[in-house]
């Protein structure tokens with residue numbers, strides 16, 4: 001907890017679109033909307049046990065600013081950072097730290113806001129504790145909080161990413177399956193060194209990934225309905241079991257898609273079909289009026305330039321991958337949503353690199 005001098009860091013984490021149709025809980029794409037933290041740690045750090053100890057002061061601007069808790073013991077981002085610190089025997093944040101958050105990622109829309117907050121929290125803990133954790137270890141900590149690897153892996157490493165969770169031995173599985181409330185407890189308001197039990201430690205090497213090729217001409221049109229859908233609710237409607245027919249349908253498409261999106265020029269007929277899904281979208285359509293209509297009526301023949309169209313993450317955002325004709329795609333999706341009484345905003349996004357931490 002000793003501090004050598006004044007330190008200021010910028011932490012940047014991108015939005016992500018998970019699944020890309022058939023790759024439920026497997027693939028993710030990092031996109032050009034950013035969660036940015038400006039972190040200042042004063043030159044002399046008061047010991048946490050002294051009465052003048054001050055927990056971090058959080059401020060927000062941008063998406064979610066009016067909803068997010070500013071209490072660092074309640075905010076997702078800082079609770080994750082504290083989890084990482086406590087896993088390394090650092091019981092509290094450095095005193096008088098300030099964290100300004102500037103956020104472009106809308107909450108609860110299927111663009112990975114919570115995955116980005118978890119990665120930002122892991123990077124914040126790593127930075128404040130001077131832990132120098134290697135990338136795979138950062139991911140282990142993120143996966144203790146966000147248990148599907150698609151968003152967090154793409155947000156951390158950047159690009160078009162496929163990932164899996166290693167099968168853990170019995171002891172490690174037990175460690176990785178502790179309830180989230182124990183990984184991220186509701187911390188008490190007052191600073192004290194005697195809070196509860198030690199946190200559950202992350203098993204080593206939970207998540208593994210590979211980066212696929214990405215053809216540079218492909219851009220992402222995010223069609224964002226003006227309502228929130230929590231990922232938890234959108235996972236709650238999914239069945240526990242699937243037919244072999246539906247699994248094979250998705251596996252065939254995913255195998256083709258991961259290579260097809262790296263090919264130049266991209267093949268719209270191949271990609272449009274390869275972005276179809278039978279594992280999650282059919283079940284989520286009840287929560288997202290207009291979803292089947294948008295994905296079936298906007299096609300490469302009706303909209304030249306379109307490559308494929310799917311639900312982004314758990315929704316309600318629709319992701320259209322295209323090389324041109326972006327506005328027509330988005331405006332026609334707007335008309336379909338309007339018929340269902342839903343307004344949308346749309347953004348043209350690029351595939352970007354992963355998270356960065358810079359000392360300034």
Ligand SMILES: Nc1ncnc2c1ncn2[C@@H]1O[C@H](COP(=O)(O)OP(=O)(O)O)[C@@H](O)[C@H]1O
Pocket residue numbers: 035064068075076077101103106107108109110111112113114115117229230231232313314
């Ligand atoms: N930058 C952030 N800071 C704090 N909490 C956040 C942040 N981003 C997201 N969250 C939390 O995550 C929730 C959204 O998570 P989720 O339902 O998984 O949707 P999404 O598809 O946007 O990830 C928000 O309501 C908020 O509680």
Ligand SMILES: N[C@@H](CCOP(=O)(O)O)C(=O)O
Pocket residue numbers: 016017018019024025026109110111112113114115148150151231234235280312313314315
């Ligand atoms: N594979 C997950 C992805 C959730 O992504 P989010 O951006 O909606 O949080 C799912 O489909 O549930």
